[in-house]
Amino acid sequence: MSKRLRSSEVCADCSGPDPSWASVNRGTFICDECCSVHRSLGRHISQVRHLKHTPWPPTLLQMVETLYNNGANSIWEHSLLDPASILSGRRKANPQDKVHPNKAEFIKAKYQMLAFVHRLPCRDDDSVTAKDLSKQLHSSVRTGNLETCLRLLSLGAQANFFHPEKGNTPLHVASKAGQILQAELLAVYGADPGTQDSSGKTPVDYARQGGHHELAERLVEIQYELTDRLAFYLCGRKPDHKNGQHFIIPQMADSSLDLSELAKAAKKKLQSLSNHLFEELAMDVYDEVDRRETDAVWLATQNHSTLVTETTVVPFLPVNPEYSSTRNQGRQKLARFNAHEFATLVIDILSDAKRRQQGSPLSGSKDNVELILKTISNQHSIESQDNDQPDYDSVASDEETDLEATASKAHRQKIGRSALVTSSSSLPSFPSTLSWSRDESARRASRLEKQNSTPESDYDNTPNDRDLDDMGSSRKGRQRSMVWHSDGSGPDTTEPPAAPSPVLPSTEDVIRKTEQITKNIQELLRAAQENKHDSYIPCSERIHVAVTEMAALFPKKPKSDMVRTSLRLLTSSAYRLQSECKKTLPGDPGPPTDIQLVTQQVIQCAYDIAKAAKQLVTITTKENNN
Numbered sequence: 139m140s141k142r143l144r145s146s147e148v149c150a151d152c153s154g155p156d157p158s159w160a161s162v163n164r165g166t167f168i169c170d171e172c173c174s175v176h177r178s179l180g181r182h183i184s185q186v187r188h189l190k191h192t193p194w195p196p197t198l199l200q201m202v203e204t205l206y207n208n209g210a211n212s213i214w215e216h217s218l219l220d221p222a223s224i225l226s227g228r229r230k231a232n233p234q235d236k237v238h239p240n241k242a243e244f245i246k247a248k249y250q251m252l253a254f255v256h257r258l259p260c261r262d263d264d265s266v267t268a269k270d271l272s273k274q275l276h277s278s279v280r281t282g283n284l285e286t287c288l289r290l291l292s293l294g295a296q297a298n299f300f301h302p303e304k305g306n307t308p309l310h311v312a313s314k315a316g317q318i319l320q321a322e323l324l325a326v327y328g329a330d331p332g333t334q335d336s337s338g339k340t341p342v343d344y345a346r347q348g349g350h351h352e353l354a355e356r357l358v359e360i361q362y363e364l365t366d367r368l369a370f371y372l373c374g375r376k377p378d379h380k381n382g383q384h385f386i387i388p389q390m391a392d393s394s395l396d397l398s399e400l401a402k403a404a405k406k407k408l409q410s411l412s413n414h415l416f417e418e419l420a421m422d423v424y425d426e427v428d429r430r431e432t433d434a435v436w437l438a439t440q441n442h443s444t445l446v447t448e449t450t451v452v453p454f455l456p457v458n459p460e461y462s463s464t465r466n467q468g469r470q471k472l473a474r475f476n477a478h479e480f481a482t483l484v485i486d487i488l489s490d491a492k493r494r495q496q497g498s499p500l501s502g503s504k505d506n507v508e509l510i511l512k513t514i515s516n517q518h519s520i521e522s523q524d525n526d527q528p529d530y531d532s533v534a535s536d537e538e539t540d541l542e543a544t545a546s547k548a549h550r551q552k553i554g555r556s557a558l559v560t561s562s563s564s565l566p567s568f569p570s571t572l573s574w575s576r577d578e579s580a581r582r583a584s585r586l587e588k589q590n591s592t593p594e595s596d597y598d599n600t601p602n603d604r605d606l607d608d609m610g611s612s613r614k615g616r617q618r619s620m621v622w623h624s625d626g627s628g629p630d631t632t633e634p635p636a637a638p639s640p641v642l643p644s645t646e647d648v649i650r651k652t653e654q655i656t657k658n659i660q661e662l663l664r665a666a667q668e669n670k671h672d673s674y675i676p677c678s679e680r681i682h683v684a685v686t687e688m689a690a691l692f693p694k695k696p697k698s699d700m701v702r703t704s705l706r707l708l709t710s711s712a713y714r715l716q717s718e719c720k721k722t723l724p725g726d727p728g729p730p731t732d733i734q735l736v737t738q739q740v741i742q743c744a745y746d747i748a749k750a751a752k753q754l755v756t757i758t759t760k761e762n763n764n
Contacts, residue, residue: 150211151245154233158439159186162198163326164214164249165205165288170440171237175245177432180456181425183249185326191435191667197356201284201322208285213292214248216256255292272299272308279312279320287323297327305336313341313357316350321357331357355380364424365491368484371427374734385492388485388735390478401482408486413494418465420487425455426472427484434741437656437748438663453749476714477742481735639693642701648758651688652751658684659744666737674719674740678712685712685747688754700757708750715743 149157150166157167161176162185168176176184187194212219218230231244247253258267275295278287291297300307309329312320321341325331331341342361345354358379359366365385366376373388411419429452454473457466475483658681665673689709696702718739 147206149233150206150214151248152231152233152235152241158189160189160199160202160206161186161249162202165202165210165285166214167202167206169233172231172241172245174237175242176249177436177452178242178456179246179250180458181428182458182460186432188432188435188439191439192431195322195356195359197318197352198322198326201319201326204319205284205288205323210285210288213255213285213289214252215254217254252292256289258293268294268296269299271295273301275299276301276304276308276311279308279317279324280315282317282319284319284323287320291323291327297324297329298333300333307333307335307341309333309341310335310339310344313345313350313353314348316345316348316353318350318353318356321353321360325357325360331361364420365488367424368420368427368488371431372481372484372735372738373732374737384495385488387488387492388481388732390481390485390735405486405490409490409493416490416494420491422455422465422469422472423484423487425469426480429455429473430480430742430745433745434663437745438660438667476746477718477739480742481739638695638697640697641693642696642698642758642761643691645755645759645762647691648688648755651684651691652755655681655684655688655751656748659748662744663741666741671722671733671737674722675716678716678719678740681744681747682712682716685709688751692754698757698761701754704750704753704757707746708754711743711746711750715740715747718743 147157147167148155149169149172150161150164151168151172154169154171157169159168159170159173159176160166161168164184167189168186173186176186189199215230230248231241235241271290271293272295275287275290275297276299278290287295297309298307304311307329309321309324309331310333312324321329334340342354342357345351345357362377362379362384369386369388370376373386375386377383377386408416408419433452454470455466458469461469472480472483658677662674662677662681665671665677685708689705692701692705696705718736721736722733
């Protein structure tokens with residue numbers, strides 16, 4: 139939790155008062171409107187967290203606050219501080235400016251194009267410049283001067299740089315010196331706590347050797363951040379690393395169901411991926427978890443009319459130009475997974491991460507990450523036709539096959555954070571590591587961890603055979619609701635024979651009903667944040683009533699495919715929400731309910747309802763204007 143914000147704090151991008159978000163890798167505080175632009179750019183540009191409603195590791199928050207208070211924003215606005223820039227007409231955004239285009243264009247120039255960062259004199263060899271900067275970073279991290287190190291990173295210094303003369307990395311130096319905030323900054327930019335120096339020691343070893351126990355424990359947390367966050371997303375718990383437990387494998391509520399052949403095939407493909415491609419998939423799922431969690435915070439903290447404005451939720455992961463088009467398409471398809479299906483994928487990844495950590499043999503495979511996503515997403519036909527979700531073709535790229543061959547040829551025994559650093563060092567890399575150790579000591583540790591970890595179980599991630607047949611015969615573009623085994627069948631979606639109607643309700647009526655839905659969703663999300671589980675059912679009933687009233691505004695059989703798809707998502711999500719909320723009732727004869735998993739699925743259903751309502755507002759506004 140953040141300490142109380144001081145009234146003197148202003149948004150780093152528009153100078154608006156009382157910023158409530160932070161950009162972790164930029165060391166700045168930002169307001170709601172500017173945050174909406176940051177989120178649309180993607181985590182490779184800006185990693186945002188809410189200052190009050192997002193859980194923070196204390197030293198990570200302290201690192202961002204230190205950077206902000208010491209003027210880190212001047213790194214990103216260096217040339218704007220020059221009086222000549224005012225004469226040339228260049229200026230930063232104002233609080234009164236519109237989000238689009240004014241604030242958005244400024245923020246993109248500032249962080250995406252790095253238009254205002256101080257440039258070094260041109261050199262013939264950029265690699266020499268990067269090496270010099272990295273050596274300066276290597277020396278600077280032993281001090282507490284965070285902004286100097288951030289400036290070097292912004293210019294191209296490498297957080298994982300291995301100093302040829304010293305035989306270690308900047309994180310080794312920071313760990314020896316006990317500089318925990320420097321370690322946090324380096325980790326945000328991709329430094330690997332598992333990297334060995336020329337003596338075979340890791341930064342964790344040096345932190346323990348120097349008596350910096352808090353730093354050593356934090357470095358272990360950073361090393362397992364990816365799998366820790368995936369587990370916390372599902373069950374609200376993290377492993378006890380101090381006692382050798384490094385993985386938690388949550389169980390699905392319907393774990394007694396048999397695995398279908400399709401689910402087994404998807405899991406087998408996942409297990410056969412090389413370490414490199416498995417890491418890519420795990421990183422993409424981590425980014426999707428971050429998007430969903432941040433969307434939930436966003437919905438809970440915004441004014442209830444914000445849903446129909448331009449600063450709304452991010453519908454899928456933004457494109458990262460460092461990745462192939464195939465990978466970007468696969469990343470965006472993750473947004474189509476409903477709560478149950480996404481939880482299944484997360485559990486598969488956690489199970490396989492644990493298996494790989496324990497050193498189980500891997501079989502070679504030519505499957506790439508996109509094929510894994512395609513296999514799982516083919517279980518349901520969610521081909522939304524609105525503008526938020528473009529329909530991509532599933533294609534395999536030669537680039538990823540080459541990566542596979544290269545990884546196999548190298549026979550790497552350990553894949554750490556260094557594999558996750560982007561080629562453009564001014565952009566932060568993924569903040570986690572997956573370290574697949576093969577040495578005997580790691581195997582002993584994994585055996586100890588195995589005794590402490592939660593047992594994993596079988597679970598089902600597909601509908602039954604009859605449902606699969608129904609899906610196969612359903613035409614492309616139709617969105618079907620998930621089968622919820624615990625509460626019987628879903629709502630009756632049988633459409634009476636009627637001519638398609640082009641008539642749409644007025645935009646004002648749709649907006650009014652949308653605001654009513656959003657207000658009820660906010661109440662539900664507040665109840666989730668405050669652990670008031672007994673409020674779930676009454677909140678879900680109010681949402682269901684509001685959704686029914688909104689759906690009644692539209693004709694029984696709308697002519698527009700987009701309207702039909704959005705209405706189907708709206709009503710099926712409201713029904714799923716009620717089904718999930720009923721699981722909180724005491725006295726259920728089934729297995730004990732994992733309230734954290736139920737809460738996460740409740741939040742996802744609420745997000746789907748809000749998204750569908752927003753789509754209907756957009757469609758009716760556009761059609762009525764035409």
